[in-house]
Amino acid sequence: MNSATAWSKKVPFAVDVAGVIEIMGTSLYSQPMAAVRELIQNAHDAIQRRRDVDLTFSGRIDIALDKDAGTLTFHDDGVGLDAQEAEKYLGTLGVGMTGGIRREEGESTGTGQSLIGMFGVGLFSAFMLAERVRVETRRFDGAQGVCWDAGAGSDITLSSCERERAGTSVTLFLRPAFKELAGEPESIEKAVKYYADHLPIPIHLGGGSARINMVHSNWLSPSVDTDVLSQEIENDFHERPLEIIPVRSSSGAKVSGVLYVTPERTPAFSGAPLVTVTVRRMVISRRIDGLMPVWAPFLRGVLELPLCGPTSSREDLVRNAAFDAAQKVVEEEVFKFLEGLAETDIGRLTRMVVWHRYTLAGASLTNPRLRRLLSKCYPFDTSHGPMPFVKVQELSPADALVESDFDAVIWFNSDRRQEQASAKLFAGRTTPCVQATRSFEEPMLLMMTAEAGPQVQARAVNLNSKGFLESILGIREVESVPESWAEFLKLENVSIHAASYDAGVPAVAFLDERRDLKQTVEELFKTGQVPMGFQKMMEEHLDSRKIGNNQVLLNRKHKLVARALGRKTSHPLASVLRLLVYQSLEAAGATLPQQAQRVRAADLEWVSDALSGGE
Ligand SMILES: Nc1ncnc2c1ncn2[C@@H]1O[C@H](COP(=O)(O)OP(=O)(O)OP(=O)(O)O)[C@@H](O)[C@H]1O
Ligand SMILES: [Mg+2]
Numbered sequence: 001m002n003s004a005t006a007w008s009k010k011v012p013f014a015v016d017v018a019g020v021i022e023i024m025g026t027s028l029y030s031q032p033m034a035a036v037r038e039l040i041q042n043a044h045d046a047i048q049r050r051r052d053v054d055l056t057f058s059g060r061i062d063i064a065l066d067k068d069a070g071t072l073t074f075h076d077d078g079v080g081l082d083a084q085e086a087e088k089y090l091g092t093l094g095v096g097m098t099g100g101i102r103r104e105e106g107e108s109t110g111t112g113q114s115l116i117g118m119f120g121v122g123l124f125s126a127f128m129l130a131e132r133v134r135v136e137t138r139r140f141d142g143a144q145g146v147c148w149d150a151g152a153g154s155d156i157t158l159s160s161c162e163r164e165r166a167g168t169s170v171t172l173f174l175r176p177a178f179k180e181l182a183g184e185p186e187s188i189e190k191a192v193k194y195y196a197d198h199l200p201i202p203i204h205l206g207g208g209s210a211r212i213n214m215v216h217s218n219w220l221s222p223s224v225d226t227d228v229l230s231q232e233i234e235n236d237f238h239e240r241p242l243e244i245i246p247v248r249s250s251s252g253a254k255v256s257g258v259l260y261v262t263p264e265r266t267p268a269f270s271g272a273p274l275v276t277v278t279v280r281r282m283v284i285s286r287r288i289d290g291l292m293p294v295w296a297p298f299l300r301g302v303l304e305l306p307l308c309g310p311t312s313s314r315e316d317l318v319r320n321a322a323f324d325a326a327q328k329v330v331e332e333e334v335f336k337f338l339e340g341l342a343e344t345d346i347g348r349l350t351r352m353v354v355w356h357r358y359t360l361a362g363a364s365l366t367n368p369r370l371r372r373l374l375s376k377c378y379p380f381d382t383s384h385g386p387m388p389f390v391k392v393q394e395l396s397p398a399d400a401l402v403e404s405d406f407d408a409v410i411w412f413n414s415d416r417r418q419e420q421a422s423a424k425l426f427a428g429r430t431t432p433c434v435q436a437t438r439s440f441e442e443p444m445l446l447m448m449t450a451e452a453g454p455q456v457q458a459r460a461v462n463l464n465s466k467g468f469l470e471s472i473l474g475i476r477e478v479e480s481v482p483e484s485w486a487e488f489l490k491l492e493n494v495s496i497h498a499a500s501y502d503a504g505v506p507a508v509a510f511l512d513e514r515r516d517l518k519q520t521v522e523e524l525f526k527t528g529q530v531p532m533g534f535q536k537m538m539e540e541h542l543d544s545r546k547i548g549n550n551q552v553l554l555n556r557k558h559k560l561v562a563r564a565l566g567r568k569t570s571h572p573l574a575s576v577l578r579l580l581v582y583q584s585l586e587a588a589g590a591t592l593p594q595q596a597q598r599v600r601a602a603d604l605e606w607v608s609d610a611l612s613g614g615e
Contacts, residue, residue, distance in 0.1 A: 017093075020093060021093075021124055021127055022127075024093075024121060024124040024125065024127060025124065025125070025126075025127030025128045026128065028121070028125065028312065028313050029125055029128060029313050029314075029315065030313070030315060031315075032128045032129055032178065033187075033191040033194075034125055034128070034195075034313070034314065034315070035125040035126050035128050035129045035130075035172070036063075036188065036191040036192065036195065037191070037195040037196065037282065037283075037314065038122035038123065038125040038126070038314075039074040039122075039123075039125075039126065039170055040061060040074065040192065040195065040196050040199070040203065040282075041116040041117060041122060041282055042074075042076075042117060042122060042123065042168075042170070043061045043074055043075075043076035043078060043168070043170075043201075044061070044076075044116060044199060044201050044282075045078070045098050045115045045116055045117050046076050046078025046079050046080065046167070046168055047059030047060075047061070047076055047077065047078040047079075047201055048078075048111065048114045048115055049078060049079045049101070049111060049115070050077075050078045050079045050140055050166075052111045053079075053140075054140075059076070059077055059078060059201055060076075060077065060201065060202045060203070060204060060211075061074065061075065061076050061201060061202070061203045061204070062074075062075040062076075062203075062204045062205075062207070063075075063188060063192070063203065063204070063205050063206070064206065064207065065181075065182050065183065065184075065185055065188065065205075065206055066182055067182045067183040069173075069182070070173065070174045070179045070182050071171050071172060071173055071174065071182060072129070072130075072171070072172045072174065072181065072182060072188070073169050073170065073171040073172070074169065074170045074171075075167065075168070075169045076167050076168050076169075077165060077166060077167035078140075078166075078167055078168060079139065079140050079166075079167075080137045080138045080139040080140055080142065080166050080167050080168050081135075081137045081139060081146065081168065082139045082142045082146065083144075083146045083158065083160075085097065085139070086135065086137060086146050086148045086158060087148075087158055089120070090123060090135055090148050090156075091148065091150065091156045092120065093120065093121055093124065094119070094120045094121060095120045096117050096118075096119070096120030096121075096122075098115050098116070098117030098118060098120075099117060099118045099119065099120055101115060102115055102117075102118055113306070114280065115280070116279070116280045116282055118309075119312045121312060122314075123170075126170065126172050129172050129174055129175060129178045129181065130172035130173050130174055130175060130178075131151060131173055131174075131175050132149070132150065132151040132172075132173040133149075133150050133151075133170065133171070133172055133173070134147065134148070134149045134150075134170070134171045134173070135147070135148040135149075135168060135169070135170050135171075136148075136161055136163055136168070136169045136171075137163070137167070137168040137169070138163040138165070138166050138167065138168075139166065140166035140167070141166075142166075144160055144163075145160065145161040145162060145163025146158065146159070146160060146161060147159045147160070147161040185205055185206050188205060189205055189212050192205070192212055192213060193212065193213065194283060195282060195283045196213050196281075196282060196283070197213050197214045197217070197283070198213075198214065198217045198219065198220060198278055198281040198282075198283070198302070198304075199213055199281045199282065200281065217232075217302075218232055218258075219232065219257055219258050219301070219302040220256055220257055220278075220281070220302065220304050226244050226246075229244050229246070229258055229260075230244060233258070233260055233300075233301070237260075237262075237300055239262060239263055239264065239300075240263060241260035241261060241262070241263070241300075242260070242261040242262070242263050242351075242352050242355060243260060243261040243337075243341075243348070243352050244258060244259075244260045245258065245259040245260060245261070245299075245301075245333065245334060245337045246258050247259055247301075247303060247329075247330065247333045247334075248333075249329045249332075249333060252325055252329070253305075253307065253322070253325035253326045253328070253329040254305075254306055254307050255303060255304070255305055255326050255329045255330060255333070256303070256304050257278075257301060257302045257303035257304050258301045258302060259275065259299045259300065259301035259303070259330075259333075259334065260299070260300055260301050261298050261299065261300075261352055261355075261356070262298050262299070262300045263355070264298070265355075274286055274287050274292070274297075274299075274300055275287075275288070275291070275292055275299060275300060275301050275302070275303055276301070276302045276303070277291065277302075277303050277304075277305060277308075277317065278302065278303070278304045278305070279304070279305055279306060279308055279309075279310050279317070280304075280306055281304060282314070284310050284314060284315065284316065284317060285315055285316055285317075288316065288317055290319070290327065291303075291317075291323070291326065291327050291330065292327075292330060293330065293331040293334060294363065295359070295360065295363030295364070295367055295370055296334060296359075296363075297359060298356045298359060299334065303326075303330065305317070305322075305326045307322045307325075307326070308320075308322050308323055308326055309322065309323075335369060335370075335373070338373055339373060342373060342376050342377055346376065346377055349377045350377045350378075350379055350388075353374065353377050353378055353379075354379060357378065357438070358438070358439055358440070360374060360378065361374070361378065361438070361439065361440035361441060361444050362439065362440045364378075364440070364444050364447075365440060365443055365444060365447065365520075365524060365529075366524070366527055366529045368451070368529075368531065371444065371447060371448060371451065372451070374388075374389075374444070374448075375388060375389040375390055375448045375451075375452075376388055376389075376390050378444075380392065380434045380435065380436060380441065380445065381434075381435040381437070382432035382433060382434045382435060383422065383423040383426040383427065383432050383433040383435070384426070384432035387432070389445065389448045389449075389452075392410055392432060392434055393408050393410065393449075393452055393456060395430060395431060395432055396408045396409055396410045396411070396431050396432070397431075399467060399470070399471040401470075402467045402470045402471050403467060403471075405455075406455050406456065406457050407455040407456065408452070408455065408456045408457070409431075409456075409457050409458075409459055409467060409471070410434060410445070410449055410456065410457065410458040410459070411426070411431060411432075411433045411434065411458075411459055411460075411461055411468075411472070412433065412434035412435070412436045412442070412445055412458055412459070412460060412461065413433055413434070413435055413436070413437070413460065413461045414436045414437060414441070414442040414460065415437065415511050415512075415589065416435075416437040416589070417511060417588060417589020417590075418461070418510070418511055418588050418589060419435050419437060421508070421509075421587065421588055422435070422461045423435070425461065425472055425473070425503075425508075426472070429472075433461055440520075442520075443520050443521060443524065445458060446458050446534060446537060446538065447530065447531055447534050449537070450530075450531045450532065450533035450534035450537055451531045451533075451534075454533060457537065458537070460512075461510070462510050462512060462551070463478070463497065463510055463551045463553060464551075469499070473499075473501045473503070473553075474501060474502060475499045475500070475501050477499065478497045478498070478499040478553070479497065479498050479499065480496075480497060480498075481496050481497065481498050481554065481565070482565075484568075484569055485565065485569060485574075487569075488569035488574060488578065489552075489577070489578055489581055491581075491582075491585075491592075491593070491596055492593055492595075493549050493550055494549065494550045494551065494552060494585065495549055495550075495551050495552070496551075496552045496554065496581065497551065497552070497553050497554065498553070498554040498555075498556050498561070498565070499553055499554075499555070499556060500555065500556040500557045501553075501555055501557060502557065503555060504558075505555060505558065505584075506554065506555055506558040506560055506561045506577075506580045506584075507552050507553065507554050507555060507558075507561070507580050507581055507583075507584040508552070508553050508555070508584060508588075509550060509551065509552045509553075509581075509584040509585045509587065509588040509590065510550065510551045510552075510553075510588065511550050511585075511588050511589060511590055512549055512550055512551065518542050521538050521542065550585060550588075550590055552581050552584055552585065554577075554581070560573070560576065560577070560580070561577065561580075564576065564577040565577075572606060572607050572610035572611075575603040575606050575607050576603075576607060578599070578600075578603055579600060579603055579604070579607070582596060582600055
């Protein structure tokens with residue numbers, strides 16, 4: 001038995017300040033240069049707040065380097081702080097005036113709208129680079145300056161100081177490991193340009209008269225001149241955009257910026273920056289997961305998401321309702337742009353679609369809206385030249401003599417090896433044969449067909465496809481070849497038939513290798529995203545017979561075939577016929593099995609012996 005008496009007491013959370021500052025300084029941010037960003041943000045907020053009380057005030061930020069002293073100083077001429085404010089806001093982790101103002105004034109109106117700070121921790125990022133931080137400041141309406149001095153883990157010293165100008169100077173006494181930064185204006189400039197290029201407040205370096213951040217960023221300005229934007233994109237991203245998509249949504253999610261379509265061929269694999277996301281014009285990240293539509297990895301650009309919340313490290317966005325809303329707006333804007341282009345300039349849209357065809361075709365399988373768009377502009381190769389689905393449908397009215405259930409029958413071939421042969425069969429007709437031979441094209445075509453309505457059907461160019469013999473080959477009846485011939489011509493996975501038709505060839509072969517399609521389709525079914533009618537059509541298409549059986553159709557109208565079939569299989573003509581069957585399969589792209597190759601060698605020998613009369 002346990003004889004100890006039970007007890008309980010309340011204990012406060014304890015915070016080891018030195019430990020927290022250490023964490024802030026070493027582990028919150030992945031880049032030490034994030035300190036530059038945080039200090040610029042604070043200066044920006046101070047200037048914004050001064051602008052709110054003095055509408056004529058413009059403000060500027062100056063960064064000074066002192067190589068000998070090993071310091072970096074961030075000057076601003078913003079509101080400044082008095083002694084009480086300095087004590088309260090600078091030295092309290094988690095408390096800042098900015099967050100308070102934003103909460104009071106609301107996120108989307110008044111001063112709150114333009115401020116960046118929110119967590120009350122940013123200043124401590126300075127300890128990543130510095131062992132000591134000194135803030136000298138004077139309120140714009142105050143009489144005396146105040147100095148706030150802190151070393152990591154030590155107490156803060158607050159004192160009065162001489163300061164003529166209103167505003168704030170934050171000096172970092174650099175850690176030994178970062179001392180050299182004080183002599184490297186290029187590194188500082190690079191960090192400023194990375195994080196603050198779109199910030200409207202001018203930032204100067206080392207007393208220089210020209211600002212180092214962009215004077216005016218058209219990316220985010222409301223008036224859009226695509227030529228200017230194109231030029232800016234080329235300067236910034238070093239590539240020429242295929243299309244420029246201005247994004248301006250003031251309703252709800254408030255997303256603005258510019259996206260463009262990259263000319264890069266395999267955009268999903270490139271390590272290049274993708275979409276730069278800014279919140280209140282400070283760069284958060286160039287790769288925010290889940291923001292851009294998955295079907296458009298070819299988009300690049302800059303987006304300002306003023307209502308999204310950065311994580312406290314400011315390297316990512318919090319996934320919240322604002323994020324979801326922004327993501328929806330972005331997708332909607334991109335769709336609207338492309339759908340608009342489908343109306344106004346289909347040629348331009350088609351060129352872009354062709355450039356990124358694999359990405360788009362693949363993505364369309366799970367995205368009905370994208371599929372609808374592509375049905376108008378994705379050019380399938382056909383026996384009659386490239387054309388989009390809607391055009392194919394127009395040119396494929398059903399053969400009224402044979403079809404009673406369908407208004408349109410779309411013929412397609414999905415085997416690259418059969419492209420030529422199938423194109424030949426369609427050459428003299430107005431109906432095209434779609435060559436759905438590239439990745440994703442076959443399921444995409446079938447889904448588009450299913451969505452075109454129950455009176456439209458897609459059929460493979462194949463002996464088993466309903467209506468193919470009648471409508472395309474003009475054959476009324478197909479027979480199986482006699483038993484002895486079936487045995488003689490026997491080949492693994494090949495069925496042999498005979499019919500009379502006008503093609504002028506002894507035999508036509510059709511390959512049927514749909515294992516790939518079957519697999520893709522089964523995966524699609526699992527996603528549950530297939531259109532109505534698609535499943536039924538696929539079942540018919542895939543299960544109508546054993547997958548993988550190739551077919552040969554002997555032409556009884558051909559003299560040689562007619563003669564051969566009229567004799568015994570021991571006659572040399574039978575061997576000639578067998579050679580022709582093999583040849584038709586090879587012409588269609590099949591690879592003959594070893595066994596058949598041996599048979600062929602024997603046949604050739606036999607024919608040659610027979611011809612030479614046993615000399
Ligand atoms: N340059 C400055 N001028 C005037 N006040 C400043 C300046 N820098 C900091 N402050 C004051 O110190 C507070 C704390 O700054 P800190 O960067 O730690 O937090 P914040 O900016 O409020 O929020 P965040 O953590 O999101 O940056 C600010 O809210 C502001 O009141
Ligand atoms: Mg801050």
